[in-house]
Amino acid sequence: MLSLSNVDVIYGGVIQVLRSANIEVREGQMTVLLGANGAGKSTTLKAISGLLHADHGTVTAGRITFDGVDITNADPAGIFGLGVVQVLEGRRVLEHLTVLQNLMVGAHRRRDRAAVRADLDKVFGYFPALSGLVNRTAGYLSGGEMQMLLLGRALMARPRLLILDEPSMGLAPILTQKVFETIARIKREEGLTVLLVEQNARAAINQCDYGYVMEGGRIVLHGTRAELEGNQDVQEFYLGLSGDADRPSFREVKHYRRRKRWLG
Amino acid sequence: MIELIQILIEGTLVGLVYGLVAICFVVVYRASKIINLAQGEVLMFGAFLLWTFTAGARAAGYDLPLPVALILTGIACVIFGMVMERAIFRPLIGQPAFTIFMAGVALLILVHGLAQLLWGARTRGAPVILPEGALSFGPFLFNTRLLIGAVFTVALTFALHAFFTRSRFGLRLAAVAEDHTIALSLGVSVRQAIAVAWVLSTLLATVAAVVLLSGSILSLEVAHIGFKALPVALLGGMESIRGAPLAGVIIGVLEALAITYLDPMTNGAASGVLPYAAMIAVLLIRPYGLFGWRKIERL
Numbered sequence: 382m383l384s385l386s387n388v389d390v391i392y393g394g395v396i397q398v399l400r401s402a403n404i405e406v407r408e409g410q411m412t413v414l415l416g417a418n419g420a421g422k423s424t425t426l427k428a429i430s431g432l433l434h435a436d437h438g439t440v441t442a443g444r445i446t447f448d449g450v451d452i453t454n455a456d457p458a459g460i461f462g463l464g465v466v467q468v469l470e471g472r473r474v475l476e477h478l479t480v481l482q483n484l485m486v487g488a489h490r491r492r493d494r495a496a497v498r499a500d501l502d503k504v505f506g507y508f509p510a511l512s513g514l515v516n517r518t519a520g521y522l523s524g525g526e527m528q529m530l531l532l533g534r535a536l537m538a539r540p541r542l543l544i545l546d547e548p549s550m551g552l553a554p555i556l557t558q559k560v561f562e563t564i565a566r567i568k569r570e571e572g573l574t575v576l577l578v579e580q581n582a583r584a585a586i587n588q589c590d591y592g593y594v595m596e597g598g599r600i601v602l603h604g605t606r607a608e609l610e611g612n613q614d615v616q617e618f619y620l621g622l623s624g625d626a627d628r629p630s631f632r633e634v635k636h637y638r639r640r641k642r643w644l645g
Numbered sequence: 646m647i648e649l650i651q652i653l654i655e656g657t658l659v660g661l662v663y664g665l666v667a668i669c670f671v672v673v674y675r676a677s678k679i680i681n682l683a684q685g686e687v688l689m690f691g692a693f694l695l696w697t698f699t700a701g702a703r704a705a706g707y708d709l710p711l712p713v714a715l716i717l718t719g720i721a722c723v724i725f726g727m728v729m730e731r732a733i734f735r736p737l738i739g740q741p742a743f744t745i746f747m748a749g750v751a752l753l754i755l756v757h758g759l760a761q762l763l764w765g766a767r768t769r770g771a772p773v774i775l776p777e778g779a780l781s782f783g784p785f786l787f788n789t790r791l792l793i794g795a796v797f798t799v800a801l802t803f804a805l806h807a808f809f810t811r812s813r814f815g816l817r818l819a820a821v822a823e824d825h826t827i828a829l830s831l832g833v834s835v836r837q838a839i840a841v842a843w844v845l846s847t848l849l850a851t852v853a854a855v856v857l858l859s860g861s862i863l864s865l866e867v868a869h870i871g872f873k874a875l876p877v878a879l880l881g882g883m884e885s886i887r888g889a890p891l892a893g894v895i896i897g898v899l900e901a902l903a904i905t906y907l908d909p910m911t912n913g914a915a916s917g918v919l920p921y922a923a924m925i926a927v928l929l930i931r932p933y934g935l936f937g938w939r940k941i942e943r944l
Contacts, residue, residue: 430830431829432826435825435826435829458832458833458834461832469826473830475819476823476941477823477938482819486817486820487831489814489817489820490832492813520941534831538831538832
């Protein structure tokens, strides 16, 4: 459905953040992008949704296609029109608008009023807490409520590909779990394709169909959920599991050895 | 007592015209976070365009019917608004606030000079669009021209408020007013929204010019209304459509009271100063204005 082939991204004409990234997102699947801070995950997402220009970045090489349409460096409004909807990192609600207005902004391109109303009810079905808050100013919601609002707003656009940038950021573990369960449920019930960036690797891998691991702007590892779960490096670095009890502790592993594993 | 009520009536009507000009500031500010310092000049330019298509055309031998002249003025204003946005403010998107501030000052001087070049510095009679005279209700008099303007302003405020909070297109503009990155991520064309805001603001400024000047004197000095309306916009809150006419009434009434009761003692200085003093007093208590968007900080 979505494919990035050999994509390079350069910010401000000098700083290369993405190096020859190849990513494939298949229809109906949840694909997850893992990696440390600064690995280039958010940049990848912005390259897809066309928001790089706001940060003075451009795709300088490679191609991004969605359903066969070339969207490399395209206008964000046009990409949104194709059904690619990104939820930005950091709970970016429209603070001074009400919850209802926020949701309706998500549907601003749709003329089918009846279907919009039906979708509104569907969003309240997924997030019952929101239905009691329709006339509240969005900026005063709690973190969890904001995250629900953001997901709801994205759903109002009837996305074909939903891109989520760290939906668990700053949420309590129990809320994180709830958010991921809801995302999985929406994906299942709506047949949605999801591309997810997450720091909380355990929660993300649990839900995903396919995953990529990024480091230093490259894809260093990719595989299905089973492959990722079975991979020793992912287990050690992301899931904090150790297969055997006598595994040397992370602290004792020399830093070059830690890095070498990914660069190999 | 009757005199006091009459003063309040006049202050309210004049204040609503200030409110109308303040709405022009608000519309542009919401979309682009730019305070258009040249708003008064834009209004003056619109008034001259209207003169050109009415009295000017008649003097040149083309007697256009009034509706045609109004439509032509409207089209000219749309073009004028688009040119300002395209040529000056669009290339400056993302530049520091001070750069944009200076561009605003430059635009002010530029439009002023351009008007002087095109139409000369002499004063002339502004075309009569709205009926002259006054309606009397009991002992009270309502200036017909200002009354029509006031009714228009109030209706416009309700219409714009509904537009920004309910309609699909208005919600797009509201999203742009909130945050450009979020708007982009939701597929809103920020450029288009800003262009629409400039055109809308230029058209409204010309309507304000009609209300303000119909049948009175048209000159380059008309542009001073911009700096009378700016404190109104700040007082109402730069993001608030509803705040503008309300703040306009406050300032208008204060001004009318000052003209009657304080000016005789202060050589006419009080009425000029009072609106700004009131604005500063309110801004000290509510820096975002009466109805502006308070910065939401979460602790």
